[in-house]
Ligand SMILES: Nc1ncnc2c1ncn2[C@@H]1O[C@H](COP(=O)(O)OP(=O)(O)OP(=O)(O)O)[C@@H](O)[C@H]1O
């Protein structure tokens with residue numbers, strides 16, 4: 001029942017963005033994915049969500065080979081990702097942004113709307129429901145992105161820097177939201193995050209990338225103590 | 240079914256539809272009292288409205304400009320002409336027509352629906368490969384549809400009469416027939432945009448990548464919109480043919496394409512309100528221009544605007560809109576109560592959801 005990348009590699013020209021990376025997310029687990037800028041974190045999420053086909057290696061969902069399928073197929077299989085830049089449907093209303101996932105799963109529009117409003121209420125966005133998504137503030141945009149992702153009923157949720165640019169209080173709120181998502185939906189969650197305090201307190205396990213390779217993987221306390229991780233963050237990547 | 244139906248009536252969503260229908264009916268009602276010439280112009284304007292709404296169904300929801308919809312108008316016009324013309328008239332204009340067509344004399348409505356269906360079928364077949372293309376490639380491909388249909392219709396002499404006009408079509412389209420179809424077109428476009436497929440298509444218009452991440456299969460929703468769009472455009476072609484009583488291949492080419500696109504751009508291609516507003520505003524403006532070109536007679540002197548001014552102004556207006564108000568008159572929103580495109584941009588005003 002896990003989502004796994006098995007020895008995946010991706011090259012962009014001469015640049016190896018992911019080099020023989022293996023990682024697995026179990027249901028109900030919050031896995032942190034960290035590493036310096038350009039380490040290949042987003043690329044790995046792209047691979048795990050079908051947006052990037054690995055040049056080597058495979059993606060499996062509960063043992064089923066997913067490699068080479070389209071992003072839509074990943075989404076329909078319950079692998080849902082957010083974007084570093086959120087990418088809301090800016091010309092649609094906030095409610096419609098959430099309805100898209102619900103309607104795509106086969107719900108009628110009225111039922112989709114009811115559920116969308118419930119989801120928006122969870123993220124304290126109900127008062128914004130009828131407005132265009134382009135009207136949202138940055139923090140609201142991030143929350144709307146989460147609501148939109150949840151509308152897809154993820155089995156695995158891949159979040160690319162969900163707390164980027166959020167104030168401390170908002171980040172704390174986001175952490176609670178992520179934990180309650182796990183609680184309520186039981187999904188496996190992968191979080192890319194640069195805020196170390198947040199990652200350490202949020203995640204059950206952490207996977208560290210540097211220069212496209214796995215540097216370390218383990219519990220937060222193990223990662224905190226790992227010398228290779230410290231080196232990576234000081235800049236001299238172990239590539 | 241019932242849940243979907245109620246979605247349309249939920250939260251005042253149906254208000255724009257009701258207003259647009261009321262506007263069309265009011266326009267037709269007003270034209271009822273106008274001189275015959277003006278009445279005919281309004282009728283033609285309503286036919287154009289059907290064409291603009293047809294174009295909007297695809298362009299507005301997909302964000303991909305289509306240059307091909309006038310080809311669907313042509314297909315609708317010719318198919319309906321062939322099915323409804325009196326056998327005697329066909330004998331004169333189309334002596335080489337296959338026997339099964341030569342004798343058919345369908346009633347107007349059946350011919351119209353067949354014309355729309357034929358256009359939709361062509362859109363389905365042509366759209367299957369085209370809808371996979373992205374943005375500008377798809378637009379250019381739709382232009383190819385226009386050129387191909389123009390060439391085929393202009394040279395398939397035994398069936399279309401080639402470069403010659405077909406005459407003697409039953410003339411059954413008057414003010415209220417046109418108004419009725421305009422209302423029908425608006426209803427179809429509204430139902431489509433409020434449908435599940437319409438919503439998913441608009442999501443892909445906003446962000447193709449994020450839509451894919453939401454599991455949206457853009458190609459199929461684009462194709463659905465293209466087919467519906469072609470059907471409505473086909474009906475517009477039928478109406479034009481049975482309003483004029485003649486069909487000419489030249490009618491359905493670049494001039495009409497420009498006019499219909501200009502109407503949509505000026506009205507605003509991102510809302511149904513925009514499509515309707517563009518058709519009506521341009522129709523009224525063109526009519527004013529025409530009157531200006533005829534001029535006013537004061538004593539024995541006639542003051543008139545120079546001929547051709549109307550077209551030049553239309554082009555200029557489109558340019559100004561593109562430059563200064565890219566979302567057109569309607570600004571990408573649907574009309575709402577009270578009268579007038581009154582919903583302000585909600586950017587800064589928090590509003591409670593219904
Ligand atoms: N489509 C692409 N084409 C070429 N190079 C790319 C592409 N996508 C990513 N890269 C490169 O691959 C490397 C890894 O990029 P990636 O976006 O995965 O890093 P990241 O760990 O997410 O970084 P950040 O923390 O800045 O988001 C970078 O050097 C980047 O420039």
Ligand SMILES: [Mg+2]
Nearest residue numbers: 041042043084
């Ligand atoms: Mg990144």
